[in-house]
Amino acid sequence: MPHIAFIGGGNMARSLIGGLIKTGVAGSTISVAEPRADARQDLGREFGVACYAESHLAAANADVVVLAVKPQIMPSLQKEMREVLARQHPMLISIAAGVRLDQLERWFGALPIVRCMPNTPALIGAGATGLCANARVSPPQRAQAQHILAAVGITQWIAEERLMDTVTAISGSGPAYFFAIVEALEDAAVAQGMPRATARALATQTCLGAGRMLTEDGEAPGVLRQRVTSPNGTTQAALDSFAGDDLHRIVARAVAAATRRGEQMAADLDKSL
Numbered sequence: 001m002p003h004i005a006f007i008g009g010g011n012m013a014r015s016l017i018g019g020l021i022k023t024g025v026a027g028s029t030i031s032v033a034e035p036r037a038d039a040r041q042d043l044g045r046e047f048g049v050a051c052y053a054e055s056h057l058a059a060a061n062a063d064v065v066v067l068a069v070k071p072q073i074m075p076s077l078q079k080e081m082r083e084v085l086a087r088q089h090p091m092l093i094s095i096a097a098g099v100r101l102d103q104l105e106r107w108f109g110a111l112p113i114v115r116c117m118p119n120t121p122a123l124i125g126a127g128a129t130g131l132c133a134n135a136r137v138s139p140p141q142r143a144q145a146q147h148i149l150a151a152v153g154i155t156q157w158i159a160e161e162r163l164m165d166t167v168t169a170i171s172g173s174g175p176a177y178f179f180a181i182v183e184a185l186e187d188a189a190v191a192q193g194m195p196r197a198t199a200r201a202l203a204t205q206t207c208l209g210a211g212r213m214l215t216e217d218g219e220a221p222g223v224l225r226q227r228v229t230s231p232n233g234t235t236q237a238a239l240d241s242f243a244g245d246d247l248h249r250i251v252a253r254a255v256a257a258a259t260r261r262g263e264q265m266a267a268d269l270d271k272s273l
């Protein structure tokens with residue numbers, strides 16, 4: 001069993017650890033570095049993992065080190081981690097938005113590194129992760145990285161690293177877009193006089209139903225959309241309204257903004273050093 005160390009025990013680390021434990025990985029093969037004592041206690045109690053206040057202690061025996069801290073924290077880890085990483089030579093897996101493979105190599109050394117982008121539905125095993133590896137990652141290590149992320153959902157390898165910022169803009173941030181649409185549907189129904197609880201139940205279940213049809217039916221979204229759309233019916237009226245407001249352009253602009261923000265976060269890290 002490979003030993004996996006998580007640096008940062010926040011939301012995303014917790015969901016990955018939970019997913020791994022559910023797939024049968026023993027808690028004794030996982031260690032976590034987390035500054036907050038209450039979070040360390042919770043993680044230890046819930047998953048039986050060893051928790052440390054210092055990153056180098058968590059990584060001491062690790063074959064795989066998952067960097068699960070905020071992007072802005074990442075460079076500050078190098079001082080504490082460099083020595084243990086040089087000794088252990090683990091595979092690094094970074095889940096930080098924006099942070100590029102060349103930056104990770106600069107901070108942490110010439111290691112096998114996988115940059116990936118999961119999303120919060122990982123918490124319920126319904127995540128979507130894009131992964132991208134540097135040339136030092138061997139085929140067994142690629143499989144190992146994929147296995148870790150597949151514990152919480154689907155995985156897709158991304159050949160061109162620049163597209164990792166697109167992954168972030170589509171699936172990393174994407175859950176928030178669907179939550180925003182449900183909020184908007186709810187508000188629209190309330191504005192027409194529907195009780196909020198009813199509106200939320202209807203909008204939420206519709207989101208779930210549409211998502212399940214997308215994943216289980218195997219049809220393209222356009223085909224599923226057409227099946228709802230009776231000629232000259234209610235759906236057509238709503239879709240015409242969306243088209244009038246140029247929904248595709250609105251979505252493309254939002255995705256471009258998120259992509260640019262990922263690139264900018266990495267550029268800011270370059271400047272801060």
Ligand SMILES: NC(=O)C1=CN([C@@H]2O[C@H](COP(=O)(O)OP(=O)(O)OC[C@H]3O[C@@H](n4cnc5c(N)ncnc54)[C@H](OP(=O)(O)O)[C@@H]3O)[C@@H](O)[C@H]2O)C=CC1
Pocket residue numbers: 007008009010011012013033034035036039055068069070071073077095096097117118119120172
């Ligand atoms: N949230 C999301 O939807 C997604 C997030 N990501 C990426 O995942 C990463 C983590 O995000 P998320 O889990 O949401 O963030 P959290 O803030 O929940 O988790 C980060 C954790 O790291 C801890 N931490 C801070 N400094 C250190 C340190 N020096 N050593 C060890 N741990 C430290 C923080 O402690 P403290 O709170 O005390 O500072 C916190 O518990 C980010 O890089 C983000 O870009 C990727 C995909 C989706």
Ligand SMILES: O=C(O)[C@@H]1CCC=N1
Pocket residue numbers: 097168172173
């Ligand atoms: O908003 C963010 O920056 C992070 C990355 C993807 C989801 N949340």
